[in-house]
Amino acid sequence: MEKCEACGTPHQAELLKAVIEQSKSTPGCLMHILQEAQGIYGFLPMSVQKTIAEGLGISLSEVYGVVTFYSQFSLKPKGKHRISVCLGTACYVKGSDKILSEIEKELGIACGECTKDGLFSIDSCRCVGACGLAPVMMIGDEVYGKLTPESVKDILEKYRREEHV
Amino acid sequence: MQAKMVNLKINNISVSVPEGSTILEAARKAHIEIPTLCYLKDVSCVGSCRMCLVEATGARGLVAACVYPVSEGMEVRTNTEKCRQSRKMTLELILSKHKKKCLSCERNHNCELQKLSLGYSVDEDRFKGEDFVLPIDTSTPYVVRDNDKCINCMRCVAACQKQSVNAIGPIGRGFHVHIGSAFDMPLSESVCVGCGQCIVACPVGALSENSTIEEVWKALSDPSKQVVFFTAPSVRATLGEAFDMPVGTNVEGKMVAAIRRLGPEHVFNMDVTADLTIMEEASELINRIKTGKPMPMFTSCCPAWIKFVEQRHPEMIPHLSSCKSPQQMFGALLKSYWCEKNGIDPKNLYVVSVIPCTAKKYECTREEMQDDVDAAITTRELARMIKTAGIKFTELPDEEFDNPFATATGGGTIFGATGGVMEAALRTAAHMLDGSFEVLDFFAVRGTNPIKEATYLVAGNTIRVAVASGLANAETIIRQIESGEKKYDFIEIMACPGGCVNGGGQPTLSDSVRNNVELKESRAKALYTSDTKNELRRSSDSPVMDVIYNDYLGFPNSHKAHEILHTHYHADKRI
Numbered sequence: 001m002e003k004c005e006a007c008g009t010p011h012q013a014e015l016l017k018a019v020i021e022q023s024k025s026t027p028g029c030l031m032h033i034l035q036e037a038q039g040i041y042g043f044l045p046m047s048v049q050k051t052i053a054e055g056l057g058i059s060l061s062e063v064y065g066v067v068t069f070y071s072q073f074s075l076k077p078k079g080k081h082r083i084s085v086c087l088g089t090a091c092y093v094k095g096s097d098k099i100l101s102e103i104e105k106e107l108g109i110a111c112g113e114c115t116k117d118g119l120f121s122i123d124s125c126r127c128v129g130a131c132g133l134a135p136v137m138m139i140g141d142e143v144y145g146k147l148t149p150e151s152v153k154d155i156l157e158k159y160r161r162e163e164h165v
Numbered sequence: 166m167q168a169k170m171v172n173l174k175i176n177n178i179s180v181s182v183p184e185g186s187t188i189l190e191a192a193r194k195a196h197i198e199i200p201t202l203c204y205l206k207d208v209s210c211v212g213s214c215r216m217c218l219v220e221a222t223g224a225r226g227l228v229a230a231c232v233y234p235v236s237e238g239m240e241v242r243t244n245t246e247k248c249r250q251s252r253k254m255t256l257e258l259i260l261s262k263h264k265k266k267c268l269s270c271e272r273n274h275n276c277e278l279q280k281l282s283l284g285y286s287v288d289e290d291r292f293k294g295e296d297f298v299l300p301i302d303t304s305t306p307y308v309v310r311d312n313d314k315c316i317n318c319m320r321c322v323a324a325c326q327k328q329s330v331n332a333i334g335p336i337g338r339g340f341h342v343h344i345g346s347a348f349d350m351p352l353s354e355s356v357c358v359g360c361g362q363c364i365v366a367c368p369v370g371a372l373s374e375n376s377t378i379e380e381v382w383k384a385l386s387d388p389s390k391q392v393v394f395f396t397a398p399s400v401r402a403t404l405g406e407a408f409d410m411p412v413g414t415n416v417e418g419k420m421v422a423a424i425r426r427l428g429p430e431h432v433f434n435m436d437v438t439a440d441l442t443i444m445e446e447a448s449e450l451i452n453r454i455k456t457g458k459p460m461p462m463f464t465s466c467c468p469a470w471i472k473f474v475e476q477r478h479p480e481m482i483p484h485l486s487s488c489k490s491p492q493q494m495f496g497a498l499l500k501s502y503w504c505e506k507n508g509i510d511p512k513n514l515y516v517v518s519v520i521p522c523t524a525k526k527y528e529c530t531r532e533e534m535q536d537d538v539d540a541a542i543t544t545r546e547l548a549r550m551i552k553t554a555g556i557k558f559t560e561l562p563d564e565e566f567d568n569p570f571a572t573a574t575g576g577g578t579i580f581g582a583t584g585g586v587m588e589a590a591l592r593t594a595a596h597m598l599d600g601s602f603e604v605l606d607f608f609a610v611r612g613t614n615p616i617k618e619a620t621y622l623v624a625g626n627t628i629r630v631a632v633a634s635g636l637a638n639a640e641t642i643i644r645q646i647e648s649g650e651k652k653y654d655f656i657e658i659m660a661c662p663g664g665c666v667n668g669g670g671q672p673t674l675s676d677s678v679r680n681n682v683e684l685k686e687s688r689a690k691a692l693y694t695s696d697t698k699n700e701l702r703r704s705s706d707s708p709v710m711d712v713i714y715n716d717y718l719g720f721p722n723s724h725k726a727h728e729i730l731h732t733h734y735h736a737d738k739r740i
Contacts, residue, residue: 059331064347
């Protein structure tokens with residue numbers, strides 16, 4: 001279990017508080033607040049879920065149940081560069097599972113995790129609407145198509161180099 | 166206004182039920198049993214397990230009887246080949262990931278899944294589910310959760326929600342869904358208060374009390390230990406159920422006889438310290454009224470309620486009576502007064518309380534009073550011990566409790582039902598304030614309504630009282646007090662709906678019984694009948710109280726009484 005104290009900046013806390021205040025009287029607001037909170041923090045650690053539970057007067061268990069039900073929510077921090085490998089039908093038949101394994105091997109982490117240096121995190125997704133370019137992945141907002149295990153290494157290297165400039 | 170009636174046929178039997186009734190309710194009226202798993206009267210009705218699927222005209226495919234409303238002219242069939250095949254498949258799918266350790270399971274022979282599996286001739290190994298082993302949570306002294314036996318029916322979650330505690334919920338999605346606390350933290354770190362309503366809601370063996378039977382057996386066979394048992398008021402009203410006796414049978418005499426045959430030195434009556442609690446609590450109430458201390462005062466006999474206040478409403482701590490619960494008072498009195506009087510070293514006295522409650526298992530481990538009671542066992546655990554010992558319960562003669570803690574008043578006995586503590590306190594407090602006040606029946610605080618209110622005028626004092634059972638109702642009362650909407654002087658709270666008779670440590674009856682009887686009312690009736698028959702009904706009239714106070718404590722709320730019979734609480738805010 002990740003420790004909840006000292007998580008996030010005072011500015012982030014302000015933003016979260018404002019979101020809760022704005023929405024708390026709307027029935028069914030939990031989903032919206034969780035999405036906003038994930039936008040603010042990048043993920044949903046215990047401290048954030050506690051703040052939301054307290055703000056809405058519901059139990060932490062209820063919040064956690066919703067967070068773990070939807071794959072869009074993450075309990076783990078995300079990297080500066082978020083890699084999202086498409087495992088939709090078209091990409092999958094073009095071997096995107098091998099692309100994903102290659103990235104996992106290259107970064108030494110599993111899908112859903114974040115590298116120790118905080119640079120990359122890997123997730124999978126279902127179809128980004130670029131099936132003509134299959135297999136496809138996204139890094140941040142950038143789309144990379146017609147991937148091969150070799151080309152993936154070069155792409156990752158590009159991001160690493162940028163970091164050292 | 167009378168509800169509109171709807172006419173339908175179930176298995177060709179005509180039945181007429183109010184509009185809005187479900188097929189399940191209508192079937193009950195036609196004396197037809199439809200199998201259920203996730204449904205539990207008063208607790209859970211979500212239609213998710215698909216066991217109660219039936220054929221109904223006008224519906225596409227099979228429908229869930231527990232949630233499907235009846236309509237005029239509907240024809241329902243509950244036992245067709247299609248229904249049976251569907252239920253069988255459902256059971257086989259549930260069993261594909263169920264830990265089938267039935268031989269050693271506490272619910273063996275009392276398991277809804279087992280009963281249905283036998284009835285539908287399932288092949289328990291037809292499907293092989295993905296093997297994954299979930300950890301067993303033994304972090305609390307009261308509940309053990311074995312999720313590999315869990316069938317995700319959500320009845321425990323519904324029970325916890327109904328208590329407004331919400332300590333547990335479904336975690337994850339799909340095949341990996343399991344029930345637990347937020348972040349899969351141990352239950353001991355959650356907002357759980359230990360009421361045990363989840364256990365009595367569980368249809369299988371996924372939830373049980375953290376049993377201390379083995380320690381009790383060990384003490385009973387240890388020649389250096391003097392073992393004494395005492396039983397809480399409501400245990401006599403429910404223990405018979407574990408031996409197939411009708412709900413609401415008072416088995417006090419057989420219970421005493423059975424415990425005596427387990428081999429302790431003495432079997433005492435906890436109704437005695439219920440009387441003692443009243444002496445202390447009524448005096449505290451009068452003292453608070455006279456000295457202007459924080460009002461209203463809440464009762465403090467229910468340890469789940471105490472934990473609820475400490476964790477959710479620490480601001481209410483000054484309003485809690487400082488009296489220990491009857492269980493803790495008894496333990497403390499035995500380890501002090503009784504030991505001194507009989508020249509026993511308290512270290513050699515092993516005190517076992519038999520309680521309808523799981524929170525009391527936690528209460529006796531609280532550090533403020535952990536030496537008072539050595540083991541607290543539930544009604545269910547006592548029944549198991551009696552069965553293990555080969556005692557034929559129903560054939561036992563009626564025997565009496567041992568002196569000097571045998572005689573109690575009716576006021577002590579009704580402690581086991583919602584409103585009972587209030588009524589007992591009113592009997593004594595009113596008499597303490599006005600010696601000519603002779604009223605003994607306070608009907609307004611009886612019954613199983615979730616919240617009851619009354620106002621009494623005694624010796625120029627207006628006493629406004631409220632009684633709530635079920636923590637959701639306690640929550641309502643606290644909100645009303647905090648907003649200024651309601652003003653009370655004295656409030657009784659019992660965490661379990663209906664009070665201790667419906668406690669988390671009581672026998673788990675089969676669904677076919679529970680869904681058809683008014684459990685809380687029937688069990689409470691046994692206690693009120695005993696109260697009416699008792700010549701002594703006011704706690705302050707008990708001759709045992711005279712002895713205890715004259716011999717040892719002096720007078721109610723004396724320095725010595727405070728030292729032994731009172732306690733304190735601490736804030737432990739949790740989310």
